[in-house]
Amino acid sequence: MRVVAVAGAKGGVGKTALAVNLAMLSSRAGNRTLLWDLDPQAAATHCYRLKAKVKGGAPRLLGGKRDLETYIRKTDYKKLHVIPSDKTFRAAEMVLSTRRWPEKAIRKLVRPLAGSYDVVIMDCPPGLGVVAEAVVTASDLLVVPVIPAPLSIRSLDQLSDFVEEHRDGLPTLAVLSMVDRRKVLHRQMIESVKGDRRFALSVVPLSSSVERMGLEQVPAVIASPQNLSAKSFRQLWGEIEDRLDL
Ligand SMILES: Nc1ncnc2c1ncn2[C@@H]1O[C@H](COP(=O)(O)OP(=O)(O)O)[C@@H](O)[C@H]1O
Ligand SMILES: [Mg+2]
Structure with missing residues (x-):
């Protein structure tokens, strides 16, 4: 089982869009895939037409008293299951903080699933707090969407420091996201990260087919495969497969 976290300090940068599509591509490649929605906005849950309702909420799920397995839901797609989120996950930081070993809590929850899934993809809330610590502790690869703006590179440096502190050596793959090639600055950013080994070769373009996922509740790679x-999601999945030795 390989655990991939789509995470980062910032919100609104395309984490959920990536997590939703990468999970679909993973399952289509034949991997038994679990998408774990950890964001209180529950957008990944919504994209897979599931109800944003967790029995007992974040306190019970993250409290670790019940097997994670009991929260898993089937989707309309083969080999793809989801653990939904709901608004109680707003309190996730607090809930984890009350545990004895907060940073180990997520790893402890996913470990028993090793025989049932080949790939687990976590769609994380923004932030570099206790949840992020627990996420990096549990992960084999961190995928970090970065919008093409000079300040985003700074925030990626901060993330690298965070990883070094909490999980030194964790492979991290930054991905330029919401790229509009009509913009000079965006083209410059693509050029400037070439050769920066932290970045994926694939770049996710700004695309209305990604925006429509919220409305149609079908992942973009399924709704508009030619887009x-x-x-770019398929190319990126290929890069991730390489990094994970899948
Ligand atoms: N590549 C893209 N092209 C166009 N819109 C996008 C793209 N990626 C994300 N969006 C839109 O931007 C908003 C934020 O994206 P989301 O994936 O939810 O970000 P995050 O999970 O980082 O908060 C959503 O409305 C989403 O539909
Ligand atoms: Mg999100």
Whole structure:
């Protein structure tokens, strides 16, 4: 089992869009895949037409008293299951903080699933707090969408420091996200990260097919497979497969 976290300090940068599509591509590649929604906005849950309702909420799920397995839901797609989130996950930081070993809590929850899934993808809330610590502790790869703006590179440096502190050596893959090639600055950013080994070769374009996921509740790679964004998600999944030795 490989655990991939889509995470980072910032919100609104395309984490959920990535997590939803990568999970679909993983399952289509034949991997038994689990998408774990940890964000109180529950957008990944919504994209897979599931109800944003967790029995007992974050306190019970993250409290670790019940097997994670009991929260798993089937989707409309083969080999793809989801653990939904709901608004109680707003308190996730607090809930984890009350545990004895907060940073180990998520790893402890996913470990028993090793025989049932090949790939687990976590869609994380923004932030570099206790939840992020627990996420990096549990992960084999961190995928970090970065919007093409000079300040985003700074925030990626901060994330690298965070990883070094909490999980030194964890492979991290930054991905330029919501790229509009009509913009000079965006083209410059693509050039400037070439050769920066932290970055994926694939770049996710700004695309209305990704925006429509919220409305149609179908992952972009399924709804518009010919679209440029779908192509970039497939390329990115290929890069991730390589990094994970899948
Ligand atoms: N590549 C993209 N092209 C166009 N819109 C996007 C793209 N990626 C994300 N969005 C839109 O931007 C908003 C934030 O994306 P989301 O994936 O929810 O970010 P995050 O999970 O980092 O908060 C959503 O409305 C989403 O539909
Ligand atoms: Mg999100």
